[in-house]
Amino acid sequence: MSDSPISSFIQQVSDLAVQAISSFIPKDLKGGLPLMLVTIAIGSYIMILQLLGPFVERKVMARQQGRKGPYYVGFRGILQIPADLGKLLFKEDTRPENADWFGFFMSIYLIGLTSIMSFAPLPFSKALVGGNMSIGILYVFAIFSIFPPAMFIGGWASNSKYALIGGFRSAGQLLAYEIPMFLSILGVIGVVGSFSLIDMTEYQILNGWFMFKYWGFGLLAALIFYVAGLAETERIPFDIPEAEAELVMGPRTEFSGWRYAIIMMVEYVHLTVNSLLFIYVFFGGYDFWPFGKSNNPLIESWRHNELVQVATITIKFFLFVFFATTVRTAFPRMRIDQLLSFGWKQLLPASLVAMLGILFFAGVFS
Amino acid sequence: MVEFFDFFFVINALFIVFSGLGVLFAKRVMQSALSLIFTLVGVANVFLLVNSEYLWVIQVSVYGGGIAVLLLFAGRLTSNEEDHFSFDRSDFLISFLFVLLILANLFVFISKSIPSQRGNIYTTDNGQLLLRQFFTNIWQANQGLGVILPFIALMFLAALLASVKLAIKEDE
Structure with a gap:
C-alpha cells in the first residue's frame, strides 16, 4: 500500500512539514532539531518550577503564620495554583473605560515575552542548557532592563491614578537596584574572565563557591545581589509599587483575567530567575560540594553526574524560595524614600567596595 | 528554501519600519515612546545578524531600557495634561x-x-x-x-x- 495516493500524499505533507520546521533552524547550528526540543524541555521544566514556587511560598508562609494554607484542591492543596490559573484564564476580559488600548495590550505582551526569554542561558547541568552564549549573564540583564518601561507603560495605560503612581515607583525602584545588582557580580566576572554561567559554575567546582571566599567580600557581594534581587522582584520588604494599603495593587490594579495571570506569572518568573542567577554566581550553580576540588573519588564522580546536577539545582531553587518566603513573612515594608536612598546611598557604594575587594583578594591587580 | 536569516531579517525589517511609522503617527506621546522602544529593540536585533552580541546587549539595555525610562519620565513629568497630536x-x-x-x-x-x-x-x-x-x-x-x-x-x-x-x- 506504500504507493497508494493517500500514503504518498501523507509522505509529501510530512516532507513539507519537516522542511518548514528545519527552515527555522540555522544551518550552522550543531544538533538542529534535537537541540530545539531540548530547549523546549528546559523551558517547560523552569515553567513547572515557577508554578510550584507560589505553592511552596503559600504553604511555608501559612505554616510560619500558624495556618494550614491551601489544603482542599488535590492532595494537600497541590492543585491550588493550577486551579487559580484556570479560574483567571476563564474570567471575562475587561478593559477600563478610556484606557489606552495600545499600551494596555502591548505592555502585557512585552512583560510576558521578556520574562520567558530570560530562561535561555540558564544551565541545569553542564550539557543541559538552552544556549551557552558568550554574553551569558549580560543577556539576562539586558532582557530584564525592558521590564521597567513596560511596567510604566502598563501603569499609564490603565488610566488610573494608583496604577500611574505605581508605575512611577516601579520604574524608579527597578533602575535604582539594577546598578548595584550588576556591580556586585562584576568582581566575579573579572575573576572568572567569562560571562557564561557554565564557566562560572565550573570555576566554582574547581575553586570553591564564591560566597565563602575572598575574606568576606564574596559574602558581601552575595548579600548585595540577594537584596537587590528581592527589590527587582518587587517583593516584601520592597513591594512599594504595589503597596496595597496605599495603591491597591500599583501598576497591576486594572489588569484582570488572563492579563493578571501573566503578571503574576512574571512575578514568580522573576523570583525564579533571580534565585537561579544567585545560585549560579555565588552559590556553586549545579554543584553540591562548596569546598572546591575534593580528594574523595565518590564526591568527584557524583558532582559530575548530570542527573545529580539537575537535582542539586532544583533543591537549591526551593531552598531560595523558602528564604524569600521567610523574608516576606518576617520583614515590614520600607517607605519609598527609604528604599531609594538605601539603593543609591548604601548598596551602590557597598557593591563597589565588594567588587574591588574580590578583585584584590583574587589577585587580579597583582 | 527560505534561509533562517533571510526570514529573520525580513520580519525584523518590517517590524522596524512599522514601529518607526508608529512613532510618527501615534496620537499620544506615550504611544510614540512605546513604538520607539520597539524600534530600538528591532535595530538591536540587526546586530545579532552580524554576530555582534555585545552590541545587542548594549543597545537593548541602554536604549531599550535606560533611555526609554528617561523618555517616559520626561514625557509624563513635563506635561500638565494629556498630550494629543491632532x-x-x-x-x-x-x-x-x-x-x-x-x-x-x-x-x-x-x-x-x-x-x-x-x-x-x-x-x-x-x-x-x-x-x-x-x-x-x-x-x-x-x-x-x-x-x-x-x-x-x-x-x-x-x-x-x-x-x-x-x-x-x-x-x-
Whole structure:
C-alpha cells in the first residue's frame, strides 16, 4: 500500500512539514532539531518550577503564620495554583473605560515575552542548557532592563491614578537596584574572565563557591545581589509599587483575567530567575560540594553526574524560595524614600567596595 | 528554501519600519515612546545578524531600557495634561506619501549599495568586514547618494519646522 495516493500524499505533507520546521533552524547550528526540543524541555521544566514556587511560598508562609494554607484542591492543596490559573484564564476580559488600548495590550505582551526569554542561558547541568552564549549573564540583564518601561507603560495605560503612581515607583525602584545588582557580580566576572554561567559554575567546582571566599567580600557581594534581587522582584520588604494599603495593587490594579495571570506569572518568573542567577554566581550553580576540588573519588564522580546536577539545582531553587518566603513573612515594608536612598546611598557604594575587594583578594591587580 | 536569516531579517525589517511609522503617527506621546522602544529593540536585533552580541546587549539595555525610562519620565513629568497630536486627513495623506517617497528612495539606494553577491550579508563572521564593504559600495554608488540627499535634507527641514510649530503652540 506504500504507493497508494493517500500514503504518498501523507509522505509529501510530512516532507513539507519537516522542511518548514528545519527552515527555522540555522544551518550552522550543531544538533538542529534535537537541540530545539531540548530547549523546549528546559523551558517547560523552569515553567513547572515557577508554578510550584507560589505553592511552596503559600504553604511555608501559612505554616510560619500558624495556618494550614491551601489544603482542599488535590492532595494537600497541590492543585491550588493550577486551579487559580484556570479560574483567571476563564474570567471575562475587561478593559477600563478610556484606557489606552495600545499600551494596555502591548505592555502585557512585552512583560510576558521578556520574562520567558530570560530562561535561555540558564544551565541545569553542564550539557543541559538552552544556549551557552558568550554574553551569558549580560543577556539576562539586558532582557530584564525592558521590564521597567513596560511596567510604566502598563501603569499609564490603565488610566488610573494608583496604577500611574505605581508605575512611577516601579520604574524608579527597578533602575535604582539594577546598578548595584550588576556591580556586585562584576568582581566575579573579572575573576572568572567569562560571562557564561557554565564557566562560572565550573570555576566554582574547581575553586570553591564564591560566597565563602575572598575574606568576606564574596559574602558581601552575595548579600548585595540577594537584596537587590528581592527589590527587582518587587517583593516584601520592597513591594512599594504595589503597596496595597496605599495603591491597591500599583501598576497591576486594572489588569484582570488572563492579563493578571501573566503578571503574576512574571512575578514568580522573576523570583525564579533571580534565585537561579544567585545560585549560579555565588552559590556553586549545579554543584553540591562548596569546598572546591575534593580528594574523595565518590564526591568527584557524583558532582559530575548530570542527573545529580539537575537535582542539586532544583533543591537549591526551593531552598531560595523558602528564604524569600521567610523574608516576606518576617520583614515590614520600607517607605519609598527609604528604599531609594538605601539603593543609591548604601548598596551602590557597598557593591563597589565588594567588587574591588574580590578583585584584590583574587589577585587580579597583582 | 527560505534561509533562517533571510526570514529573520525580513520580519525584523518590517517590524522596524512599522514601529518607526508608529512613532510618527501615534496620537499620544506615550504611544510614540512605546513604538520607539520597539524600534530600538528591532535595530538591536540587526546586530545579532552580524554576530555582534555585545552590541545587542548594549543597545537593548541602554536604549531599550535606560533611555526609554528617561523618555517616559520626561514625557509624563513635563506635561500638565494629556498630550494629543491632532491630524486631519489631508495632513496625514501628505505626510504618508512623503514618508513613502523617502522609503522608496532609501530602498533603491540600499539595494544598490549592499554587497552584490547574494548571501554575503550573513555568511561572513566578521561584522567589521560587512560594514566596510557596505560603506565602500556607498562610496562607489555616488549617483544613488545624489538621489537620496535632497530627500534627507527635506526630512530634516520638515522635522525642524514641526518642532518650531510645536514650540509655538505651547506658548499660546
